[in-house]
Amino acid sequence: MRRPIIAGNWKMNKTPSETIKLISELKPLVAGANAQVVVCPTSVCLFAAKGAAEGSNIAIGAQNVFFEDAGAYTGEISCDSLLELGVEFVIIGHSERRQYFAETDETVNKKVLKALQKGLKPIICVGEHLKEKEHGITNEIVRMQTKLALEGVLANDIENIVIAYEPVWAIGTGLTATSQEANNTIREIRKAVGELYGEKAEDIRIQYGGSMNAGNASELMGMSDIDGGLIGGASLKAADFAKVVNY
Numbered sequence: 001m002r003r004p005i006i007a008g009n010w011k012m013n014k015t016p017s018e019t020i021k022l023i024s025e026l027k028p029l030v031a032g033a034n035a036q037v038v039v040c041p042t043s044v045c046l047f048a049a050k051g052a053a054e055g056s057n058i059a060i061g062a063q064n065v066f067f068e069d070a071g072a073y074t075g076e077i078s079c080d081s082l083l084e085l086g087v088e089f090v091i092i093g094h095s096e097r098r099q100y101f102a103e104t105d106e107t108v109n110k111k112v113l114k115a116l117q118k119g120l121k122p123i124i125c126v127g128e129h130l131k132e133k134e135h136g137i138t139n140e141i142v143r144m145q146t147k148l149a150l151e152g153v154l155a156n157d158i159e160n161i162v163i164a165y166e167p168v169w170a171i172g173t174g175l176t177a178t179s180q181e182a183n184n185t186i187r188e189i190r191k192a193v194g195e196l197y198g199e200k201a202e203d204i205r206i207q208y209g210g211s212m213n214a215g216n217a218s219e220l221m222g223m224s225d226i227d228g229g230l231i232g233g234a235s236l237k238a239a240d241f242a243k244v245v246n247y
C-alpha cells in the first residue's frame with residue numbers, strides 16, 4: 001500500500017516569521033492526518049520551518065537543490081545544507097523552474113541523482129503544456145519527462161521518489177484536470193516507471209498538482225492511481241491546506 005502524501009509548495013511566498021506562524025497554525029489541524037504531510041517553504045525559510053514543525057507530523061521539503069556537492073556556484077543550494085537543516089524532501093523540475101530558470105530534463109535528472117545519493121527524497125514534477133494537451137500528446141510528454149528524470153536511478157531508490165503530475169495549464173489557473181484525466185495520465189506515468197523497474201512501479205507515489213484545493217481533493221484522492229497532491233495556492237492558508245490534508 002502506498003501512503004498518501006500531501007505537500008504544500010509555497011513557491012516564493014512567506015517570510016521566515018510568516019513561515020513560523022503558518023506552520024504553528026497548521027500543526028494542530030493536521031495532527032491526526034492519515035496522509036504524510038510536507039510543507040516546502042523558500043530555502044531561506046527552511047531553518048525557521050524546521051524549528052516551527054518540531055515535534056509535529058509535518059515534514060519539510062525544499063523547492064530546489066543543485067547537483068554539485070559544493071563549490072563556485074553562486075546562489076545555488078547544496079544537498080548537505082538542506083540535510084543539515086532537517087529537510088527530507090526536495091521538489092525537482094517544477095514547471096516554473098523549467099520555464100523561468102532554464103531547468104531541463106538533463107538538469108532535473110542530475111539533481112535527482114544527487115539528491116538520492118545524499119539521502120534527500122525527490123518530488124519530481126512532470127506535466128504537459130496546454131499546446132501539448134491540445135495536440136493529444138500528454139502521454140508522450142509525461143512518459144519522456146519521467147524516463148529522462150529517472151535515467152541512472154537504481155531500483156532500490158524508487159521507493160524514495162515521489163512524482164508529481166502537474167499539467168502546466170492547471171497550475172495557478174483554477175483549472176484542474178478531471179479526476180479521470182488525472183488518473184489516466186498518472187497511470188501512464190506509472191506504466192513508464194514499470195517499463196524501467198517492473199513491479200517496483202507499484203511502490204512509487206504519484207501526486208496530482210494543479211489547482212488542487214479543499215473542494216476537489218477528496219474526488220482526486222479517491223482515484224485508484226492518485227497517491228497525493230502537490231498544492232500551491234491552497235497551501236498558503238492553514239485552514240485550506242488542512243482541508244486538503246484531511247480530504
Ligand code: PGA
Binds near residue numbers: 170172
Ligand atoms: P497551484 O500550484 O495549486 O497553485 O495550482 C500547484 C503547483 O505549482 O505545485
